[in-house]
Amino acid sequence: MTTAYYAKYSPGHHGARDRIGGIPTHLPPQYPMCNDCNEPLTFIMQLYVDDKDLFDDSWLALQLYECKTCYEPSLIAIDKGARLNAKNEGVPLSQIDYQLSNMGVPSSRVEWGEYVQWQDITWERRDDPEPTDDIAQFWDDDNLKPEFAYLGHDKLGGCFAWCDDGGTSAKELGAIGQFSSIGATAYLYNHPHRGLSFEYF
Numbered sequence: 001m002t003t004a005y006y007a008k009y010s011p012g013h014h015g016a017r018d019r020i021g022g023i024p025t026h027l028p029p030q031y032p033m034c035n036d037c038n039e040p041l042t043f044i045m046q047l048y049v050d051d052k053d054l055f056d057d058s059w060l061a062l063q064l065y066e067c068k069t070c071y072e073p074s075l076i077a078i079d080k081g082a083r084l085n086a087k088n089e090g091v092p093l094s095q096i097d098y099q100l101s102n103m104g105v106p107s108s109r110v111e112w113g114e115y116v117q118w119q120d121i122t123w124e125r126r127d128d129p130e131p132t133d134d135i136a137q138f139w140d141d142d143n144l145k146p147e148f149a150y151l152g153h154d155k156l157g158g159c160f161a162w163c164d165d166g167g168t169s170a171k172e173l174g175a176i177g178q179f180s181s182i183g184a185t186a187y188l189y190n191h192p193h194r195g196l197s198f199e200y201f
Contacts, residue, residue, distance in 0.1 A: 001127040001128065001129065001130065002127070002128050002129070002130050002131060002157070002158055002159060003052075003053065003054065003125060003126075003127065003128070003157055003158065004125075004126050004127070004128040004155050004156070004157045004158025004159070005052055005054070005123040005124070005125055005126075005155055005156045005157055005158075006123065006124045006125075006126055006150070006153055006154065006155045007121050007122075007123060007153075007154040007155060007156075007179065007181070008121065008122045008123070008124060009119045009120070009121060009181055010119060010120045010121075010122070011117060011118075011119055012118055012119070012120065013118055013119075013120055014120050015120070016120035016121060016122065017046070017048045017061075018046060018047050018048055018120070018121035018122070018123070019045070019046060019118070019119060019120050019121055020044065020045045020093075020117070020118060020119045020121070020181065020182055021043075021044075021045075021092065021093050021117070021118030021119065022043070022092055022093075022118060023043055023085060023088055023089065023090035023091075023092050024043050024046055024063055024078075024085050024089075024090050025046060025061075025084065025085055026046075026060060026061060026078050026082040026083065026084060026085060027078075027082060027083055027084075027085050027089060027090075028063070028076050028078055028082065029082075031089060031090065032065050032074045032076060034067035034069070034070050034072045035072060036067065036070040036072055037067065037069055037070050039067060039069065040090075040091045041065035041066060041067050041072070041074055041091065042065060042066055042067065042068045042091045042092070042093050043063070043064075043065055043090045043091060043092060043093065044064040044065060044066055044093055044182060045063070045064040045179070045182060046061050046062070046063045046064075046078075047061060047062045047063075047121070047156060047177070048060065048061045049061060049062060049156070050080060052123075052156065052157070054156060054157040054176070055077075055176070055190070056077065058079050058080055059077045059078065059079065059080070060078045060079060060080045060082055061077075061078040061082075062075060062076070062077055062078070062177075062188065062196075063075070063076045063078055064182075064186065064188075064198060068091075068093075073197075073198055073199065073200075075188055075189075075196045075197055075198045076196065077196055093118075119181065123156075126150070126158070128151065128157075128158030128159040129148075129151075129159045130159065131158075131159050131160065131170070131171040132159065132169075132171060133169040133171050133172060135161045135162065135163060135169060135170075138151060138161040139161070144161060148161060152178075154178060154179045154180055154181055155177065155178060156176065156177045156188075157176060157177070160175040160178060160187075170187075173187075173189055173191065174189045174190050174191035174192065174194070175187055175188070175189055176188050176189060176190045185200065186198050186199070186200050187199055187200075
C-alpha cells in the first residue's frame with residue numbers, strides 16, 4: 001500500500017492554505033510569466049506538501065498557473081524558504097475575465113472557465129494500492145471496478161489507474177496528482193527526466 005491524500009472541497013475561501021483560486025500565499029523567486037505573450041500567468045491552485053511525506057523535503061507547496069490567453073501551463077514547487085505574499089501579488093482567476101478571453105476557442109475551454117469556483121481544500125489520508133503499470137486489475141470494461149472507484153477521485157500521491165492516449169501508464173509518466181474540481185481534469189507530474197508539469201484532459 002502507498003499513502004494518498006484525497007481532496008475535500010468547501011466553496012469559497014475560509015483560511016485554508018490549500019485552495020483553488022485567489023492569489024498565492026507564498027511566492028516563487030520570480031512570478032511566472034508566459035513564454036508566448038510575456039504576460040503574468042493566472043494563479044489557479046496551491047497545494048501545500050510540507051505536511052505530507054510524498055515529495056522533496058525542501059518543498060513547501062505546489063502551485064498551478066496558466067496564461068489565460070495562450071493557455072501556457074506551469075506547475076511550480078515552492079521551497080520552504082519562499083517569501084510570504086505580503087503585497088498580494090499575483091493574477092487571480094476571474095470567471096468573467098476567463099470566459100471573455102475564451103471567445104473563439106473550443107467549447108471545452110469555455111466550459112472550464114465557467115466551471116471554476118474558488119474553493120478551500122482539506123485532505124483525507126488513505127492507503128492506495130502500490131503504483132503500477134498493470135492497471136487492468138482496477139478496471140471492468142470502461143469503468144473502474146466498484147472497489148477501486150475511489151482511485152479516480154481528486155488526490156495527491158497514491159495509485160493512478162489510467163494510461164494516456166498512447167498507452168503510457170500514469171506511473172511511467174510520473175503522475176503525482178489529479179484534480180477535476182478545476183473544470184477539466186488536471187494531471188500533475190514529476191517525471192525524473194522532465195521535472196514538474198501538468199496537463200488537462
